Amino acid sequence: MTLAAGERQVAAERRDLRGWLLVGLRGMAMGIAELVPGVSGGTIAFVTGIYEELVGTLARLQPRSLAALWRDGPKRFWIDHNLSFLLALGLGMVAAIVAFARVLEWLLDHYAVAVWAFFFGLIVASVFHIGRYRRPLHLASWGVIGALIAYAVLQLGVREGPAPLWLYFVGGMIAISAWLLPAVSGSFMLLVLGLYEPVLRAFNAGDWVYPVTLGAGCLVGLLLFARLLDWLLRRVHEPLLAALTGFMAVSLLKLWPWNTGEALLSPAAYAAATGLPPMPAAAAGAALAGVLILWLLTRLE
Numbered sequence: 001m002t003l004a005a006g007e008r009q010v011a012a013e014r015r016d017l018r019g020w021l022l023v024g025l026r027g028m029a030m031g032i033a034e035l036v037p038g039v040s041g042g043t044i045a046f047v048t049g050i051y052e053e054l055v056g057t058l059a060r061l062q063p064r065s066l067a068a069l070w071r072d073g074p075k076r077f078w079i080d081h082n083l084s085f086l087l088a089l090g091l092g093m094v095a096a097i098v099a100f101a102r103v104l105e106w107l108l109d110h111y112a113v114a115v116w117a118f119f120f121g122l123i124v125a126s127v128f129h130i131g132r133y134r135r136p137l138h139l140a141s142w143g144v145i146g147a148l149i150a151y152a153v154l155q156l157g158v159r160e161g162p163a164p165l166w167l168y169f170v171g172g173m174i175a176i177s178a179w180l181l182p183a184v185s186g187s188f189m190l191l192v193l194g195l196y197e198p199v200l201r202a203f204n205a206g207d208w209v210y211p212v213t214l215g216a217g218c219l220v221g222l223l224l225f226a227r228l229l230d231w232l233l234r235r236v237h238e239p240l241l242a243a244l245t246g247f248m249a250v251s252l253l254k255l256w257p258w259n260t261g262e263a264l265l266s267p268a269a270y271a272a273a274t275g276l277p278p279m280p281a282a283a284a285g286a287a288l289a290g291v292l293i294l295w296l297l298t299r300l301e
Helices: 005-014 017-035 041-047 051-060 065-072 074-080 083-110 112-131 136-156 165-179 186-192 196-205 209-235 237-255 267-274 280-300
Strands: none
Touching: 017 041, 017 083, 017 186, 041 051, 051 083, 051 209, 065 074, 074 083, 083 112, 083 196, 112 186, 112 237, 112 280, 136 186, 136 237, 165 186, 165 209, 186 196, 186 237, 196 209, 209 237
């Protein structure tokens, strides 16, 4: 059950400066989480107690909201749509992304196998954590549907050469839908589509064409799907999570640390094919770290 407009307004009015700073800090935590495929910003929102307010606020933003802006005026529109909350949260997320994006790019340049192994461990733990609570019948039906969707999405990913601009727009729509869910991250969806590294590097280089196109897709996806996802979470929660379990399980193919883009190799075969160090010990440690971080997050939840 999400917060009604009146409840959102009351919650916002009760926040003092400390309250708004805490919202910003939650946004920073969500921003850091969204930089790491496998850690959902929705999970951070759930753990820190703002998930219902976030989903309810986003679900209220619809194309017809423009009519409310014209009818009620900017001040009433701002309050009714809880935009102070979104602004504080968004500023925190942007600050975290700006601060940590370069760190992730450096890690990908110098320890790529370990980074992908870390992400792989996160998703393996996520699949286990989400799947173990689902009914076998749901996993056998909705889980298989999710797996087939993942396979189809993987076919959209870029195999060779730069991604077309339209894929960044579509990727933004998909990523924002994932961001609203407490089980899968938006950056994970970008990774599955082959857009994660290009967006990260373009952002750090100040090449705004791809990040802005992605952001436009996020905005359109938010307006189109937020209300639908809010309804799905309330009405078909269990089948939805079963489908997500199958989706993430198949998507592990994209995260295999010794993936050349054409084949999934063993560490030795990867070293022979690429001439790069396979770092099996570092990869195993990174994967274990990913599992432990996800376990700690679930304990907090």
